[in-house]
Amino acid sequence: MNFDFTEEQRLFAESVRRFAREHLAAGALKRAHDPHFPFDVAQLMAKQGLLGITLSQSEGGQGGTLMDAVIAIEQVAAVCPRSADVVQFGNFGPIRTFAEYGTAAQKARWLSDLLAGRTVMSLGMTESDAGSAVTDLKTSARLDGSHYVINGSKVFSTFSPEAQIFLIYVRYGPGLGGIGSVLVERGTPGFSIGAPSTFMSGEEWCELAFADCRIPADNVLLGPGGFKKQMAGFNVERLGNTARSLALGRYAFNAARDYASTREQFDRPLCEFQGLQWKFADMAIKLESAQLLLYRAAASADRDLPSAYHTAVAKVACNQTGFEVASEAVQIMGAMGFSRETLVEYCMRRTRGWMIAGGSIEILKNRIAEHVFERRFDQRKRHSAAAE
Numbered sequence: 001m002n003f004d005f006t007e008e009q010r011l012f013a014e015s016v017r018r019f020a021r022e023h024l025a026a027g028a029l030k031r032a033h034d035p036h037f038p039f040d041v042a043q044l045m046a047k048q049g050l051l052g053i054t055l056s057q058s059e060g061g062q063g064g065t066l067m068d069a070v071i072a073i074e075q076v077a078a079v080c081p082r083s084a085d086v087v088q089f090g091n092f093g094p095i096r097t098f099a100e101y102g103t104a105a106q107k108a109r110w111l112s113d114l115l116a117g118r119t120v121m122s123l124g125m126t127e128s129d130a131g132s133a134v135t136d137l138k139t140s141a142r143l144d145g146s147h148y149v150i151n152g153s154k155v156f157s158t159f160s161p162e163a164q165i166f167l168i169y170v171r172y173g174p175g176l177g178g179i180g181s182v183l184v185e186r187g188t189p190g191f192s193i194g195a196p197s198t199f200m201s202g203e204e205w206c207e208l209a210f211a212d213c214r215i216p217a218d219n220v221l222l223g224p225g226g227f228k229k230q231m232a233g234f235n236v237e238r239l240g241n242t243a244r245s246l247a248l249g250r251y252a253f254n255a256a257r258d259y260a261s262t263r264e265q266f267d268r269p270l271c272e273f274q275g276l277q278w279k280f281a282d283m284a285i286k287l288e289s290a291q292l293l294l295y296r297a298a299a300s301a302d303r304d305l306p307s308a309y310h311t312a313v314a315k316v317a318c319n320q321t322g323f324e325v326a327s328e329a330v331q332i333m334g335a336m337g338f339s340r341e342t343l344v345e346y347c348m349r350r351t352r353g354w355m356i357a358g359g360s361i362e363i364l365k366n367r368i369a370e371h372v373f374e375r376r377f378d379q380r381k382r383h384s385a386a387a388e
């Protein structure tokens with residue numbers, strides 16, 4: 001068993017780090033506090049080959065692996081945490097599900113703009129009454145001649161204020177087998193995008209409303225029965241969220257380490273106090289162990305689609321580690337860590353959200369428990385015959 005990067009991976013990591021230092025270091029603080037998607041960074045990354053890393057070259061991608069995409073997140077986030085969102089968008093987000101299952105015509109229409117960083121795609125899965133219980137979603141798609149008519153609404157979609165194209169989970173019919181997904185363009189009649197609301201992380205989202213919104217039948221991404229495939233694609237998205245959690249935790253760790261090496265109180269640098277040394281030791285252990293789980297999930301992915309179990313274990317470990325380490329880093333840096341003078345408080349706020357997004361920690365622990373007991377635990381209330 002080899003725990004080191006291959007020579008190729010090492011060289012790739014170095015080249016991404018060089019790119020990040022050269023183009024992203026300046027402005028990293030400002031970028032973190034700007035809610036707008038950094039299209040300038042996306043276009044730079046597109047030229048550098050950092051969007052579509054795992055897509056084939058014939059599709060405009062780089063023909064790399066999921067592990068390469070994880071390395072890109074780590075190297076970019078180490079310099080500019082906010083820019084790691086661009087790596088997420090271009091490699092892990094709905095773009096990945098789209099590239100996996102889209103038709104040639106759909107890809108010809110939208111993929112090149114996405115991979116060039118000219119536009120972003122947003123995922124509309126969650127509804128006000130269907131959060132963790134996502135299969136309760138009600139947004140419907142009804143066939144009407146050569147079109148589908150969409151009705152319903154979505155909440156919390158990342159990039160929704162600026163996306164041009166939306167991957168929307170819909171219901172064609174009852175039950176799990178009735179769920180699939182469609183692609184809806186901004187500006188389609190009957191599709192309205194509400195005013196932005198803001199998460200604690202500073203990210204904005206808009207309510208998406210569909211009122212008799214007609215889309216061509218060609219915009220179907222996955223028909224009825226597509227839910228399992230969507231989830232296979234969504235495990236990639238989860239892994240990007242996992243990698244960013246860990247990378248932002250590490251960013252905060254490094255900032256706190258540098259601070260503790262130079263900041264003096266009681267005539268000594270902070271790092272000479274054992275109370276703080278043990279915090280660093282605990283943080284290092286958490287980061288190293290979560291990183292191994294992340295790499296296992298990425299490296300053992302089948303056709304770059306990671307296993308649900310490996311993804312769940314890695315996501316819980318990295319979500320918890322990222323937040324706990326960033327929060328400890330704030331504590332170690334005192335008021336400076338709590339201030340917007342540094343990015344440490346930003347890392348804490350961002351990592352907090354990923355404990356909820358993309359399958360909350362609790363939902364993933366439910367999945368892990370099912371793996372442990374090799375049986376399914378239905379989360380729904382059992383209806384007794386008498387009650388019906």
Ligand SMILES: Cc1cc2nc3c(=O)[nH]c(=O)nc-3n(C[C@H](O)[C@H](O)[C@H](O)COP(=O)(O)OP(=O)(O)OC[C@H]3O[C@@H](n4cnc5c(N)ncnc54)[C@H](O)[C@@H]3O)c2cc1C
Nearest residue numbers: 123124125126131132156157158353356357358360362379
């Ligand atoms: C930063 C961020 C970005 C997001 N981006 C997107 C996006 O791009 N697209 C999109 O569609 N959605 C997005 N979401 C929404 C996200 O998918 C939901 O927040 C998530 O699925 C949880 O749903 P909920 O918030 O409605 O919480 P609820 O489902 O109401 O859950 C509330 C609490 O109860 C717990 N809980 C629920 N059921 C169980 C159970 N069976 N066992 C144990 N605990 C349980 C949950 O873990 C949670 O702690 C985003 C959310 C955040 C925070």
